[in-house]
Amino acid sequence: MTASPTPTPTTTENPTATAEAPPASPARPAPARQWWRGPIVPAAVLLVLAILPFSAVEVPILLDGPVNSPGSLQLLALCLVFAGLALGYDLMFGRTGLLSFGHALYVAGGAYGTQLAMTELGLGFFPAVLLALVGGAVAAVLLGAVSLRGLALGGIGFAMVTLAFAEAGSLWVQRNPGGMTGGEEGLPLHTEGVPEAFVGVQNTANVYWLSLGYLVLVAAVVWVAVSRPVGRIWQGIRDNEQRVSVLGYDPFRHKLGVFVLASTLGVLGGAMHLLVTAGVTPRSSTAQFTLTLLVMVVLGGSGTRWGPVIGGVLFTFLDQRLAVLASSELVDGLPEFLHAPLSEPMVILGALFVVAVYVAPGGIASIRRSLSWGPSRRTETKGAER
Amino acid sequence: MSTLVLLTLTGLGLGALYFLIASGLALIFGLMDVLNFAHGAFLTVSAYAAWRTAETFAGTGGLALAALVGTATGALLAIVVELVLIRRLYGRPREQILVTVGLSLAIPALVQAVWGADSRPFPVPEALSGTVGVLGAQVPVSRFVLIVAAGLVLAAVTLFLSRTRYGLIVRAGVENRAMVTALGIDVTRAFTLVFAIGGALAGLAGVLGGLYFGSLSPHQGTSLLVFAFVVVVIGGMGSIPGVALSALAVGLVQQYANYYVDGYGDFAVVVLLAAVVLARPAPRLAGGTA
Structure with a gap:
């Protein structure tokens, strides 16, 4: 997909326009189809997401309770967090062409780091997060530099070295050193350190808004970064690294930069x-x-603007809801041999993913491009609001 | 002294297991540029197939049959995956990785759905469950089984590569695939063959892994796969002797460090990997690498 003929929309430019405009729709003036590239769509999506906790709408099948019930809000908050994580990961994968298999090291580092900074050092939640961020950035610089040396073996070397580092971290956590990480069980949130506004079922809406804030922050960082010259260099590294270095830019430094930022x-x-x-x-x-x-x-x-967000929300939602579906009466009515596969969401999602690689190699966001103009707008808006 | 002997032989046994997994990976990657993430899933499915067989037929004969069933399962699964999924994606390494990633998520989950998430005891026949005294150390028999099996596989793969026509095609394909294709040789059949061999080795590793650990679980293959990746990176892709040496080094380092540095074997392996990666010459612009 890196060799896709339509380069990623890193600027306000419309990818469809660059690739298909002259033969496909010469009649349509350019500004008319750029309105959704501007701030309108993100602002509308943000507004809808921000007022969701005030809505008591019942969504049958999709959600158990009304939208503003704590259960639904927690699920939606989790979707937003994963959308942010996916968007950050795509900074490496889709934008720069770096395939890292070790991103979990930094996610777990953030979770365990924050928790341990609260319990062991007695910090509050936000100072603890700050400390975890600093520690994570330092670790990313060191491990990223070593991992990028793995590129001597091709892109696969980087993938495997990051994987090995993450696995070491994972085994360390599971080993429960000094009883600190709780081993296989993990740790419950140290609520004493967290501000009261984010603790308890009655405050789920605040947690939801904070998650939304995280997604907005990640989106702002990613979208702004890729539209800047540095984003062009990342894209250049993805498409043709040799050319970037011939032009006088240092690919290593830029790759390390994007690795640290994403981490x-x-x-x-x-x-x-x-x-x-x-x-x-x-x-x-x-x-x-x-x-x-x-x-x-x-x-x-x-490598698209909305793709990782849509993917993160959709996958997380399906992962959570399929587990509920598996224990529902609907599945009980099906023949016996279907019970086992349906009881594990990952079976369905993994199979779905394999199919998607063949059917929609560019992902959900690219389906829009293959449709004609009328319905395409609707797809974009619909996907964004999910 | 006896501790050292025990550690060395256990380390060799573990290295043998890593070699079985990593050699298949390295062959597949060397020839086809496919980083097969589903390799661990092949291993898991084969291990469960072998477990079912060994539960049904007791004794050493049952285990031999189980090894056969496991190896065949791995080979069959690999052939199906290659023919149905990978073949359509030649020349698109990233999509190939993604497809195997999808399989590596779906297959262990399916195994877990059918047989449960808990680990199961692997039936080890009495003849293999004892220990043998070597220089004062009591070494479990299964370690020797692993070492002998890996030695045989190493010999067989080396002979296959050096003495057979297909081995020649595979070796030439690893060196320069474009040239082999240009000479009018059907490389796709070699691809399927290499995939089958890799799958069979993963299957055998699944059975022997069950023997080594005495248990099996749905995600065992995936965690072993990570160490196999480390072995492949250290040993160099596409070189079987390199993979064998690096598998031994990784197995030994892991066992020694586990004992002498208080259970930090996994870290020692990662440190070894980092050292090897850093000691290699700096990345040169190779243009067009995966």
Whole structure:
């Protein structure tokens, strides 16, 4: 997908316009189709997401209770956190072409780091997050520099070295050194350190808004960064690294920069994950966690503006809801041999993903491009509001 | 002294297991540039197939049959995956990785759905469950089984690569695939064959892994796969002797560090990996690498 003929929309330019405009629709003036590239769509999406906690609408099948019930809000908050994580991960994967299998190390680092800074050092939640961010950034600089040396073996070397680092971290967490990480069980959120406004069922809406704030921050950082010259260099590295270095830019420094930036966003996401799920388990440190981020990004559309967000929300939602579906009466009515596969969401999602790689290689965000203009706008808006 | 002997032989056994997994990975990657993330899933499914067989037929004969069933399962699964999924994606390494990633998520989850998430005891026949005294150390027999099996596999793969026509094609394909294709040789059949061999080795590793650990669980294959990746990176992709040496080094380092540095074997392996990566010459612009 890196060799996709339509380059990623890193600027306000419309990718469809660059690739298809002259033959496909010469009649339509350019400004008319750029309105949704501007701030209108993000602002509308943000507004809808921000007022969701005030809505008591019942959504049958999709949600158990009304939208503003704590259960639904927690699920939605988790979706937003994963959307942010996927968007940050895509900074490496889709924008720069770096395939890291070790992103979970930073997410778990953020979650465990924040938790331990609260319990061991007695810090409040936000200072603890800050400390985790600094620690995560330093770790990312060191480990990123070593991992990028793995590129001597091709892109695969980087993937495997990051994977090995993350696995070491994961095993360390599961080993429960000094009784600090809680081993396989993980740790419950240290609520004493968290401001009261974010603790308890009655405050789920605040946690939701904080998650939304995280997603907005990540989106702002990613979208602004890729529209700047540095974003062009990342894109250049993805498409043709040799050319970038011939032009006088240092690919190593830019790759390390994007690795550190993405990892830091991951650390912050880990802290949010800790808050939303009110605890941390070693699951967030495993290679499988990174792989699910990769699946989200590819499913939504890597290297696109909305793709990772859509993928993150959709995947998380399905992952959570399919588990509920599996225990519902609907499944009980099905033949016996279907019970086992349906009881594990990952079976369905993994299979869906394999199919998606063939059917929609550019992800959900790219389906819009293959449709004609009329319905395409609707797809974009619909996807964004989900 | 006896501790050292025990550690060394256990480390060799672990290295043998890593070699079985990593050699298949390295062959597949060397020839086809496919980083097969589903390799661990092949291992898991084979291990469960072998477990079902060994539960049904007791004794050493049952275990031999189980090893056969496991190896065949791995090979069959690999052939199906290659023919149905990977073949359509030649020349698109990233999509190939993504497809195997999807399988690596779905297959262990399916195994977990069918047989549960808890680890199961692997039936080890009495003949293999004892220990043997070597220089004062009591070494479990299963370690020797692993070492012998890996030695045989190493010999067989080396002979296959050096003495058979297909081995020649595979070796040439690893060196320069474009040239082999240009000479009019059907590389796709070699691809399927290499995938099958890799799957069979993963299957055998699944059975022997069950023997080594005495248990099996749905995600065992995936966690072993990570160490196999480390072995492949250290040993160099596409070089079987390199992979064998690096598998031994990783197995030994892990066991020694686990004992002498208080259970930090996994870290020692990662430190070894980082050292090897840093000691390699700085990345040169190779243009067009995966």
